[in-house]
Amino acid sequence: MKRLYRNGQIASEDSPKLTAADVLVEDGRILGVGLRIQAEGAEVIDCTGRILLPALFDLHVHAREPGSENKETIATCAEAAINGGITGIVMQSNTSPAIDTSGLVRAVLDLGRKTKIAVHTAGAITKGRKSEELAPIGAMKAAGAIMITDNDVPVHNAQLLRIAMEYARNFDLPLASHCEVKELSAGGVMHEGSVSYSLGLGGIPACSEEICLERDLRLAQFTGARLHIQHVSTKIGINAIRRAKKDGVRVTCEVAPHHLLFDHTHVGSYDTNYKMNPPLRTPEDNAALLEALIDGTFDVITSDHAPHTEFEKNNDFASAPFGITGLETALPSLFDHFISKGVFGWDLIVKRYSAEPRRLFKFDPVPIQKGGTAEFIVFNPAATSTFTRDFMKSKSINTPFLNKTLQGLVERVIRNGEEILSR
Numbered sequence: 205m206k207r208l209y210r211n212g213q214i215a216s217e218d219s220p221k222l223t224a225a226d227v228l229v230e231d232g233r234i235l236g237v238g239l240r241i242q243a244e245g246a247e248v249i250d251c252t253g254r255i256l257l258p259a260l261f262d263l264h265v266h267a268r269e270p271g272s273e274n275k276e277t278i279a280t281c282a283e284a285a286i287n288g289g290i291t292g293i294v295m296q297s298n299t300s301p302a303i304d305t306s307g308l309v310r311a312v313l314d315l316g317r318k319t320k321i322a323v324h325t326a327g328a329i330t331k332g333r334k335s336e337e338l339a340p341i342g343a344m345k346a347a348g349a350i351m352i353t354d355n356d357v358p359v360h361n362a363q364l365l366r367i368a369m370e371y372a373r374n375f376d377l378p379l380a381s382h383c384e385v386k387e388l389s390a391g392g393v394m395h396e397g398s399v400s401y402s403l404g405l406g407g408i409p410a411c412s413e414e415i416c417l418e419r420d421l422r423l424a425q426f427t428g429a430r431l432h433i434q435h436v437s438t439k440i441g442i443n444a445i446r447r448a449k450k451d452g453v454r455v456t457c458e459v460a461p462h463h464l465l466f467d468h469t470h471v472g473s474y475d476t477n478y479k480m481n482p483p484l485r486t487p488e489d490n491a492a493l494l495e496a497l498i499d500g501t502f503d504v505i506t507s508d509h510a511p512h513t514e515f516e517k518n519n520d521f522a523s524a525p526f527g528i529t530g531l532e533t534a535l536p537s538l539f540d541h542f543i544s545k546g547v548f549g550w551d552l553i554v555k556r557y558s559a560e561p562r563r564l565f566k567f568d569p570v571p572i573q574k575g576g577t578a579e580f581i582v583f584n585p586a587a588t589s590t591f592t593r594d595f596m597k598s599k600s601i602n603t604p605f606l607n608k609t610l611q612g613l614v615e616r617v618i619r620n621g622e623e624i625l626s627r
C-alpha cells in the first residue's frame with residue numbers, strides 16, 4: 205500500500221530550515237521525497253501546514269512492568285509513547301523486581317516485541333539496585349540490555365562503581381548515572397533554597413547532585429567507560445560536564461523538559477505534579493540548561509516518564525512519590541515553549557530527541573530521505589493538544605499539564621509501513 209504525504213514541511217537535524225516536499229511511502233520505506241511527486245494508486249494525505257519529522261527515541265522511560273502494572277505496563281507505555289511521537293524507548297531497571305538478570309531482560313524485551321514500537325531495556329548495575337554486588341552485566345548484554353543503570357539511585361560505593369565502569373567499558377555498554385549523595389539528600393522532597401525554607405519542606409541541595417556527578421566524571425575519566433548522566437538539573441552540574449567533554453571524558457548527558465520549563469517556585473501550591481528527582485531548581489539553573497541544550501552540551505532530550513497512581517500523587521507533598529509522566533507531553537511542550545517562540549528550531553529536536561539518542565546505542569537514525577525507513581511524525585503546529593484523561597494513553601495522569609492545552613498536535617505516527625497513530 206502506497207501513501208503520499210502531500211505538501212508537508214520536512215525537518216532534519218542538519219538545518220533549522222524546513223523543506224517543502226511530498227513524501228511517498230511504500231512497505232515501510234520512503235520511495236521518494238520531492239516536489240509534486242506523482243504516484244498512481246497512492247492514498248494521498250494532505251500535509252499542508254504540517255511538519256514532518258523523524259520519530260523520536262526516548263532513552264529514559266519507566267515502564268513499571270514488572271511489579272507496578274497499576275501505574276503502567278509495557279503495552280500502555282508504548283501507547284503513550286506513540287501518542288507523543290516516540291517510536292523507540294529504553295526502559296529503566298527500577299521495576300520490582302529490578303531488571304538485574306538476563307532472564308528479566310529477555311522477559312521485558314519479549315513483552316516489548318508485542319507493541320508497535322521498539323522497546324529496549326537497561327539492566328541494573330548492581331543486584332536489586334542495592335549498591336552491594338554487581339549484577340551479571342555480560343549476561344544481561346547478551347540477553348539484549350543496551351545500557352546499565354541503577355537509576356533513581358546512584359551506586360553509593362565508589363569502588364563498586366569503578367569496577368562496574370570497567371565492565372561497562374569492556375562490554376561497550378553506556379553506564380547511566382542518577383547523581384545524588386544520599387546523606388545530602390536525606391529527607392529532601394524539593395530543591396533546597398528560598399522556596400523550601402518558606403514552605404517548610406525538606407530540601408535536596410544542588411551540591412548533592414553535583415558532588416556525585418563530579419565523582420562519576422572522574423571515574424569515567426579514570427576507567428575510560430562511556431558514562432551517561434541522567435537528567436542534569438543544575439548550572440554547576442552542566443558546566444562540569446562541559447569541562448569534562450573538553451578534557452576528553454567519554455560522557456554524554458540528557459535534559460528533561462520539566463527541568464527547562466519549570467522551577468522551584470512551581471512547588472508553591474504543593475502540587476505533587478511538580479515533585480520529581482532531581483527536583484525543579486532555580487530560574488538561573490533553567491537558563492543554564494537551556495543554553496547547554498542550544499550549544500550542544502546536552503546530547504539528548506529524554507522525558508524521564510515516571511507514572512504514579514493518582515492515589516499516591518494525591519498524598520501530601522512530602523509523602524508523594526517523585527516523578528511525572530512525560531512521553532505524551534514532551535514534544536508539544538517543547539514546541540509550545542521554545543520552537544513556536546523562535547528560541548530554537550526543529551533541527552534541535554530532530555538531533556537531540558531522534559538522531560543522537562539512536563546513535564548513542566549505535567542504531568541508525570531515521571531521517572526522512574529517499575530510500576530510508578519510514579519512521580516519522582506528522583505534527584500540526586496550528587492545532588492544539590489538551591491533556592485530558594481521555595487524550596492520554598498512559599495509565600497514569602501525574603503530569604503538570606493535566607487538563608492544560610499546549611500549542612501543537614502529533615497527528616500521525618508512521619512506523620514499519622503502518623500509521624500507528626492517525627487523528
Ligand SMILES: [Zn+2]
Nearest residue numbers: 264355356508
Ligand atoms: Zn528516571
